[in-house]
Amino acid sequence: MKIKLGDYFIETDERQFKVKKYIGKDKDGxxxxxxxxxxxxxxxxxxxxxxxxxxxxxxxxxxxxxxxxEIEQEIKAMR
Known part of the structure; x- marks a missing residue:
């Protein structure tokens, strides 16, 4: 599962929820x-x-x- 909230993402696996932020592309793009x-x-x-x-x-x-x-609105939309 991957949830986008503003500039951040929450990704999950069977053990945890990871909070991540997109920072761009690698050198090769x-x-x-x-x-x-x-x-x-x-x-x-x-x-x-x-x-x-x-x-x-x-x-x-x-x-x-x-x-x-923005994040508050996205959380409300999830419910």
């Missing part, structure tokens, strides 16, 4: 590259981690508010 931010044991933990990471990644309050609103 063939492969997508992702940075893994967290390994969570529950989906709820992964969903709580993303807004915290948005705050860590940004300094401009307007960007933070915009991204948090």
């Amino acid at each position: 063939e492969k997508d590259l992702y940075k893994t931010y967290a390994y969570c044991t529950t989906l709820t933990g992964a969903l709580k981690f993303i807004p915290q990471q948005v705050i860590r990644d940004n300094e401009d309050i307007n960007i933070i508010k915009e991204k948090l609103n």
Whole structure:
């Protein structure tokens, strides 16, 4: 399963939920590259981690508010 929330993704396997962010293509432009931010044991933990990471990644309050609103809307749509 792969869930997209704003700039972040939650991928899961049988053991964990990984929070990742797309960072671009490799040097050859063939492969997508992702940075893994967290390994969570529950989906709820992964969903709580993303807004915290948005705050860590940004300094401009307007960007933070915009991204948090976007993520909040996407989470509501999932329910």
